[in-house]
Amino acid sequence: MGYKVAVVGATGAVGREMLKTLAERNFPVDEVIPLASARSAGQEVSFGEKKVLKVQNLETFDFTGTDIGLFSPGASISAVHAPRAAAQGCVVIDNTSHFRMEPDVPLVVPEVNPHHLAQFRKRNIIANPNCSTIQMVVALKPLHEVARIKRVVVSTYQSTSGGGKEAMDELFLQTKSSFVHQPAEPQIFTKPIAFNVIPHIDKFMDDGFTKEEWKMTVETxxxxxxxxxxxxxxxxxxxFIGHAEAVHVEFEAPxxxxxxxxAWRKAPGITVFDKREDGGYMTPLEAAGxxxxxxxxxxxxxxxxxxLAFWCVADNLRKGAALNAVQIAEALVKQGLLEKASA
Incomplete structure (x- = not known):
């Protein structure tokens, strides 16, 4: 039995990765519908190696009979269309920040808290956490089971793909421009990103932290x-792709x-690569894909x-977004929580 799956934001970096991940993991689909804004309707996207799908208009699409909606169109768009899809019987797995901290919407990483999925029926919406939060809690969960965690201090090193295609393009153009001595002014970032690092992701809050930093705190x-x-x-x-984090953890017990x-070696979704020698560690470049x-x-x-202190890296487009969303859908099927909308 296959499912009817809509991918919302299908022309974006995460949407394309969702389509790719659904195909690679052989998720049981009968039909996949790529959706995007009116200006993107009619474009073609790939599903698997051979199938090409035509993008439909999100604004006019009727979700009745659609089993799952994988959403990654931006928070303001999800705010409008995710509740509409949910009301029409579609189970929404939303990758944006809009629903994450709402108390009646489960925020799920399948390796960490799959039991929270049982709460989704209140709204028919499940939230995908922030990319930087996902990889950190995957690494923290096995340690928390050994000795309860009291405090975490984390510094992230986040790739431009977390800011979307335009952010990646800005890195490319600024890097290219630097070699021909034609400086490219920042458009997406507040300062040049090529050959630089910027301690600022998302908006500043009143306490001096950025919203990205706040997300990691409250989502964890x-x-x-x-x-x-x-x-x-x-x-x-x-x-371009892959987030890294330096994590310092204080525990209640030794x-x-x-x-x-x-604990890590037994845990799902984690690979230990830790040799105390030159090159005996992972970098974002190696984790991509x-x-x-x-x-x-x-x-x-x-x-x-x-x-304890450690370093962790992950592909933010895959585990930090698309893969985690597809794994949530897989967990719904495995737990028997997903009923056919068209049944």
Whole structure:
């Protein structure tokens, strides 16, 4: 039995990755409908190696009879069309920030809190967390089960693809321009991104943190444990795909490096690549196109009583967005929570 799946925002970077991921993982589909704005309607997108689909207009599409909607069109658009799709019987898995902190919408990473999916029927909407949050909680969950986490201090190194295609284009153009001595002024970012790093992602809040930093704090608590304290510094770096994070964790009880490594090696969605030698760690370039979160550079943090520090990287378009959304759909099927809308 296959499902009718709509991919909303199908012409964007994440939407295209969703289509690719659905095909690669052989998700049971009878029909896939790519949706986007009126100006993108009529464009063609790929589904699998051979199938080409024509994009339809989101604004006029009737979701009746559609089983799953994978949404990544931008928060303001999801705010309008996700509730409309949900009211028409479509289970919405939304990749935008709009619904994440609403109390009756589950915020889910399947390797971490799949049991929260049972709450989705209240709104027929499930939220996909922020890309930087996803890879961190995947790495934290096995450690939290060994010795409860008290506090997390994280610095991120986030690729331009987190800002969309235009952000990636800006990195490309500025890099190219620097070699021909024709400086390209920033349009997407607040300062030049080529050969630079920018400690600013999303809007500034009244307390001096950015909204991206706030997201990592509140989302981690909602997904993993409301008692965990999190402080983040989020930085945009001149990388096309793949986020990296330096994570310092303080625990309530002692935990050894050996215990942490053993927990990671048993956990789904994690690959340990940690050799204390030149090149014995993962970088965003190597994680691009991969599904797992990679952990490296594990060591004791001597500045706190029970502390560990580590480095983690993941493909933010895959595990940080498209893959996590498809895994949520797979978990719904596995748990028997998804009924055919057309039945």
């Amino acid at each position: 608590r909602k997904i993993l444990d409301p008692d965990i304290k999190v402080v983040a510094t989020c930085v945009r770096v001149p990388v 935990i050894t490096e050996a215990q942490a490594l053993a 991969e599904d797992d979160t990679y952990v490296s550079r594990l060591r004791k943090d001597p500045t706190v009583e029970n502390g």
